[in-house]
Amino acid sequence: MKGSGSLSSLRAALDPGRYWSRAGEQLQTTTSGAAVARFGQYAVLPLLAIAGGLGPSYFGIRWTFAILVIVMYALLRSRSGLFGMVVLGAMLVYLPHQMDTFERGIMFDIALYALLGIGLNVVVGYAGLLDLGYVAFFASGAYLYALISAPQFGGGFDVGTSFWIVLPMAMVLAALVGIALGVPVLRLRGDYLAIVTLGFGEIIRIMINNQDGVTNGPVGVFAIPKPHFGSTELSGPVELYFVVLAGCFVAAFAAERIRDSRVGRAWEAIREDEDVASSMGVNTTAYKLMAFAIGAAIGGGGGVIYSAKQSAVFPSDFNLDVSINVLALVIIGGMGNVRGVILGAMLLIGLPEVLRDFSINIAFIHLDNLGADYRLVIFGAALVAVMILRPEGLLPARRRQAQFEPADVLEPEVAT
Amino acid sequence: MQEWIQLLIDGITIGGVYAVIALGYTLVYGVLRMINFAHGELFMMGAFTGYYTLNGFEKHSSLNDSVPVLTIAIAIVLGMVVAVTLALVMERIAYRPLRRAPRLAPLISAIGVSILLRNIMLRATNAQGKVYPKVFPRTAVEIGEIRLLYVQIFLIVLSFVFLGLLYLFIQRTKAGVAIRAVAEDRDTASLMGINVDRTIMTTFAVGAALAGAAGVVYGMFVTTATSGMGFIPGIKAFTAAVLGGIGSVPGAMAGGYFLGISEAISTKFFGAQYKDVVAFVLLVAVLIFRPWGLFGKREDKRA
């Protein structure tokens, strides 16, 4: 075949703009046209953000929004990912120093949810397993750290170092919980799996609530110590924010590399047609368990950090809403795609905080505290809207970098 | 012995509610192969409609006292109307566009609808539960140690009535035959001249009517309506539908009673706080060991 033909189809396959609009697709016949189209599409989001940022509420929100704008710009703009990552990294490291405690708390939440989203995305986005009980793993991690380190349970570990020991332990524990839950249910069809995992999430919460002897029940666990790094105590939201941030980068890196390997390909095949994947030699149960375990491990790690940040955990922290928040940000942001997850975390976790006391007064509609009170209303509507209008989410998964470069064909080895 | 009878009666009471709601899951699953995650919220909306209706009568008239039968009937009918309307709207907006989409899409959409309805009601009620006016005397028939509230008797009888009516509807009416035909094979049914869209809407409507009515009666039974009240019964009813073999109408009925009774009995052994766990464990066990249901026939998994 003509090399140029395959090259241009390769480009087309790699171009995220392709998914964005028909207009964009047509304009892409010329390079400048494409640029214009892309700019038009991407400009909308920052503008929206700026408009929102100039809105009525003011506790330093502009910083949060500045990040949102710049990061989204970087994320959307960069093709190689490198530019975006550098800018993103710089912003994420620099901005918290400019913030007050409240805003740092928001940054922590965004990062934590992004971390959870990266984990759940492995399960839902990569392997196509709808898990509505993700909170179970988050809870296992949080309670493991709480129970091991809190003084009310003896605090058997050396408080200064226990965090770094418990973190991997919790990840392993959560992975094991994931496998234990997964073994019986992974033979189930997708929608059954959703309900059963939801059930597991609830069971875990009910158990924590009722096993007073072990977990202190609804009263919760208090005085959970902060981690130390060397001799510094990581006590404030900024320090722990950096811990989560590091976690996000490691998790994202690992997740994307796995996705781009034989393992990720097997997941994608399972998502497309499980029986056929199996018929091509993929041990579907094992691969689904793998996805479950990885997702669970990340969730468990997130739980440990959460526990350390909060200093106290209660069963009510681990209700269905957590699972739904994480699922919503994965789906709305863009399934199967870490950038989408980050965008989703910013929009779904950050935006409601920014709009916490934002009010709408149009004609006879008066909605106060939009971000605080109506976030779940909006999540619900957004899930429906995204499924109907943009099933791939706001930032759809880019076609994987093709493993195949046209140059490979030029010197074929003799098939053996 | 009397204790067991009491447990049985309590089980039948709640089981009737599960059975009636479960029919909605099973019917919709039958025609669309989709779990209508928001079905429990229709039940919740029914309960709120019941509250607003009865409360309206309470405030502005004395009809609740003079002719409670009438006000209750009106409340039930309105509960059904509201639930049906909502169901038709959600079918049209949230599900129909996704009929040919990948399997997870309608499910996620349904989860969205469920979250949406629950939180709209949470806001609309300022997170306060609504307490039903006393329409039924909270008195009980007592036989030995067995206690049976009047409203409980009403609930039990009514669920039998609804189940019977639904059975007749499915078996005897043209619309019922159409539903069964679409459930069997949508494309063939369409070729035979059945209006599939219409039949799917009928299915949603029938399921919603049952859920709405169940909501009103259940609301009277537990005397409060809250935005979250549809969630657990919804999951339970789904469990009931699965127990009975999802897609099967008699199965859903039997599954509802089976689950209600199992739950009631389990409280004796594990305490009430583990009731929900029992239901989930049953659900998981059935899905794993008998995915075609306790009463259904085995089917080949792969087409």
Add this chain to the structure above:
Amino acid sequence: MAILSVRHVSRAFEGLIALNDVSMEVEAETIVGVIGPNGAGKTTLFNLLTGFYRPTSGEIWFEGKRVDGLPLHRIAAAGISRTFQNIRLFSNMTAIENVLVGSHLHLSTNIATAILRLPFTVKQEKRAVQSAVETLRFVGLAGRENELAWNLAYGEQRRLEIARALAVRPRMLLLDEPTAGMNPGESVDMIRLIRALRDDLRMTVVLIEHQMRVVMGVCEYITVLDHGEKISEGRPEDVQKDQRVIEAYLGTGALLSEGAS
């Protein structure tokens, strides 16, 4: 020795007996045709051979190993691969990715090596890509590597299914109506491809086929099914004359018109 041995296999669906006590043997490195009117049970036979269904009774042996009842992926590992009558590609994956999924069993990357991306892993992946490109070229899809499967033309999709099945490196390949929906020109290409599978790759090929021209042209041995029963088998020219086969096809006209054309 026979590579495949089907022994008294039956399969029922809720009363309907789709296959009834069918036995057959397939010699290694032959091209065998399975024919019969619609609903005869041909696809059901393939589903049994590849583990999509379990036989209600009977046994299936492949290369001296019993394979009925094994999970799908173990049957693939045993050396059987297939295509589907109603094409079942991973439609949102590219052509080359489809083929790479087929080579799953021959790669070793796991989670750890994927994260570390060791030189060994990279090299292995490169080789897999190389051979996927080769496979695609073999079936005539050179240059279409990065096309999404659902964007391919119908005939290309059929060939991609074959490429994916070949990537499993099976010793026996099952093709379910490989020329369905193809024009005569494409059918001729397909016949050529099937021959090459056996001649160049030394594979055993079993194919379900309706076009008698293809069957007679490429198969060395034929099994005829009707209403779930094996009614005849033998060399093409003999089967064609078999009275029971003619009766089974009577009224369908397939044997006469297509056989003659």
